[in-house]
Amino acid sequence: MALPDPLAEQIVSISKAAGDKIMEIYEKDFAIYEKEDTSPLTEADLAAHNVIVEGLAAISDLPILSEESANIAWEERQTWDKYWLVDPLDGTKEFIKKNGEFTVxxxxxxxxxxxxxxxxxPVLKRTYIGIDGAGAWLESDGEMNPITAKKHxxxxxxxxxxSRSHQSPEIKTLLEQLGGEAELVAMGSSLKLCLVASGDAHxxxxxxxxxxWDTGAAHAVATAAGAKVTVLDPANPLADDAPxxxxxxxxSVLNPFFLVSA
Known part of the structure; x- marks a missing residue:
């Protein structure tokens, strides 16, 4: 199945090329880095960043904001109407633990x-794609299928x-407010947003x-699949009118607290 937008096909190719670079480092024995100044994570980040920036520059004149080139002044950024937002390797803990739950x-x-x-x-061989107004898809095991968020x-x-890494008292409070049984679905990196997009979580x-840059790509997938991504007020986490x-x-490039909901 082909995607409805040729640009999306190009972005998928660039993402996979970056993933290949990451995997070259991921599959090494991390002990070999202990005698060097760099870490495997740093090397993988930079290698993926370089592949992505080069790939985007070949198909687009738009500016790029990446975690690895984040020191662009607000005075410049605020003039951007349209730009690429990139996280070359999201999921630091997942990469180091080698559990596969990291993403480009x-x-x-x-x-x-x-x-x-x-x-x-790249480890899971899963690609999530979202195009505003056209839909969302998951490519897995060589098959491309549409995905839709599933309401409770x-x-x-x-x-x-x-998160596998931490649970806050505020999350526990939110779970209590939902009413009924609640099951926690653990996942790393931006894949957390994608679970709502694919209907595997509410x-x-x-x-x-x-x-x-941690959320931009998966946010696009979630909303294209019919979910909402809204600012979360801890005092009223389930507000209907959240922006x-x-x-x-x-x-600042920091996000406020947010809620992804089907």
Whole structure:
């Protein structure tokens, strides 16, 4: 199955090329780095960053904001209407633990909104793609299938995405407010948003620090699949009128707390 937008096909190819570079380092014995100044994570980050920047520059004149080139002044960034938002390797703990739950993330942002996103998990061989107005897809085992967020049904167990690394009291409070049974679905990196996009979870509340490049690509996937990504107020986590999470609208690249909901 071909994607409806040729640009998305190109972004998938760039993501996979970056993933190949990461895997060359991931499959080495990390002990070999102990005598060197660099870490395997740093090397993998930079290798993927270089592949992505080179690939995007070959197909687009748009500016690029990447975690590995984040020191672009707000005075310059605020002039951008449309740009690429990149996290070459999201999931530091997952990479170091070698559990496979790390991702390559490329998003196209237009006037503060993610309108296209690709999230590629090189170990899991999964690619999530979202195109605003066209839909969302998961490529796995060589097959491309559409995905849709799944709303919670009355009496159904809530499936709530959480982190393997930490749980906060605020998350526990939110779970209590849902009513009914709640099952925590553990996952690393930007794949947490993708679980809501694919219908494998109903909610992903994030009450910890993230940067815009951590979420942009998976945000595009989630909204293209029919989910919402909204700013989360810990005092009223399930508010119906919460504003959408936006990008490049302020000096800081840190996200507020947010909720991904089907």
């Amino acid at each position: 993330n490329i998003a196209l942002i237009d006037k503060g909104k993610p309108v296209m996103g690709v999230v590629y998990a 049904s009355s009496g159904e167990t809530w499936k709530v995405v959480g 909610l992903y509340p994030r009450l910890g620090p993230t940067s815009e 959408d999470l936006t990008y490049n609208q302020k000096d």
